[in-house]
Amino acid sequence: MTKTKLIIVEGIPGSGKTTTAEFIKKLLDKEGIDNELYSEGNLEHPADFEAVACLSKAEYELLLLKYERFKPILESSVIKKDNNIFIHYGKIKNERGNELSEDLYNEIIKFDVCDGLSLERYHELTLKRWNEFAERASKEDKVYIFECCFIQNPLVVMMARHCTAKEYIMSHVLQIENIINKLNPKLIYYYQESVRETIKRVAEIRDKGWINFVIEYICNQAYGEKHDLNGFDGTVKFFEDRRSVELELLEKLSIDKLILDNSGYNWENCYNKIEKFLGNEL
Structure with missing residues (x-):
C-alpha cells in the first residue's frame, strides 16, 4: 500500500479539528515519521493563502x-x-x-486572495497553489497534516462571501481532490449533531472577539445578505447550511475518509478510531 503524504482534518468550528491535528502529529512523531502540521491561520501554509x-x-x-x-x-x-x-x-x-x-x-x-479577489480568480489561484504543493510533496518523504483548508476554507470563501452555486463549490473541491490524489490523502471529518450547541460551546471557550468577528463576517457577506442572516441565530443557520453542503460533498469524494460523530467529545473513542484508520501509515 502506498503511504499517505497528506492527512486532512475537517469539520465545523469547535468540532475538534485543531486538537485532532495536534494528536495526529504526536502519533507521527512517536513513530519517527517526518511530518509537518499546518493549522488554521498558519502564514507559512504551503497549499493555502493566509493573509496573502x-x-x-x-x-x-x-x-x-x-x-x-x-x-x-x-x-x-x-x-x-x-x-x-x-x-x-x-x-x-x-x-x-x-x-x-x-x-x-x-x-x-483589497487584493487579498480570499477576501478581495473575484470568485474566478480565487478558484484559479487556489488550484494552482494546490498543484504546486502536490508536485513538491509527491517528491518528499514527509507527511503533511492540514486542518480546514480542503473543505472549510473554500466553502467560507465561495459560499459565505460569494454565495456561489453549490455545484460550483463541489466542482472546485473535487478538482482539488484530483490534484492531491497522487499523495494518497486521508480525510478525517468531524460531524456534530447540534451545530447550535457546537458554535455556542466554542464561542464560550474562545475569546469573545472570535464570535463577534464570525457573526459580522457571515451576516455581512453575500450569503448572509441574500438569506437575511442576523446575529448569532443567523450565523448558526449559515453553519447548518454549510454542513449540509459538506455532507453532500463527502458522498461525492472518493478520498479515503473517516467520518466521526464527535457530538459528545469522546476523545478516547475518536482517537482510537483515528489510530486504526491511520494504522497502515504508522
Missing part, C-alpha cells in the same frame, strides 16, 4: 508609484509568478512591524 494578496503586474506597478518610499521593502518581500505578484502581507507585518504604513496595508488587503 495577489496583484497583476500593472496593479503592482501602480501600488509602487503610489507608495514609492516603501518600494525597497515590497520588492524584497514579493513573490513574482507569471503575471501574478504575491504579497504575503501577514508575514511582512509580523516580521517588519510598522515599517509599512497602515494605509499601504489597507491598500494591499
Whole structure:
C-alpha cells in the first residue's frame, strides 16, 4: 500500500479539528515519521493563502508609484509568478512591524486572495497553489497534516462571501481532490449533531472577539445578505447550511475518509478510531 503524504482534518468550528491535528502529529512523531502540521491561520501554509494578496503586474506597478518610499521593502518581500505578484502581507507585518504604513496595508488587503479577489480568480489561484504543493510533496518523504483548508476554507470563501452555486463549490473541491490524489490523502471529518450547541460551546471557550468577528463576517457577506442572516441565530443557520453542503460533498469524494460523530467529545473513542484508520501509515 502506498503511504499517505497528506492527512486532512475537517469539520465545523469547535468540532475538534485543531486538537485532532495536534494528536495526529504526536502519533507521527512517536513513530519517527517526518511530518509537518499546518493549522488554521498558519502564514507559512504551503497549499493555502493566509493573509496573502495577489496583484497583476500593472496593479503592482501602480501600488509602487503610489507608495514609492516603501518600494525597497515590497520588492524584497514579493513573490513574482507569471503575471501574478504575491504579497504575503501577514508575514511582512509580523516580521517588519510598522515599517509599512497602515494605509499601504489597507491598500494591499483589497487584493487579498480570499477576501478581495473575484470568485474566478480565487478558484484559479487556489488550484494552482494546490498543484504546486502536490508536485513538491509527491517528491518528499514527509507527511503533511492540514486542518480546514480542503473543505472549510473554500466553502467560507465561495459560499459565505460569494454565495456561489453549490455545484460550483463541489466542482472546485473535487478538482482539488484530483490534484492531491497522487499523495494518497486521508480525510478525517468531524460531524456534530447540534451545530447550535457546537458554535455556542466554542464561542464560550474562545475569546469573545472570535464570535463577534464570525457573526459580522457571515451576516455581512453575500450569503448572509441574500438569506437575511442576523446575529448569532443567523450565523448558526449559515453553519447548518454549510454542513449540509459538506455532507453532500463527502458522498461525492472518493478520498479515503473517516467520518466521526464527535457530538459528545469522546476523545478516547475518536482517537482510537483515528489510530486504526491511520494504522497502515504508522
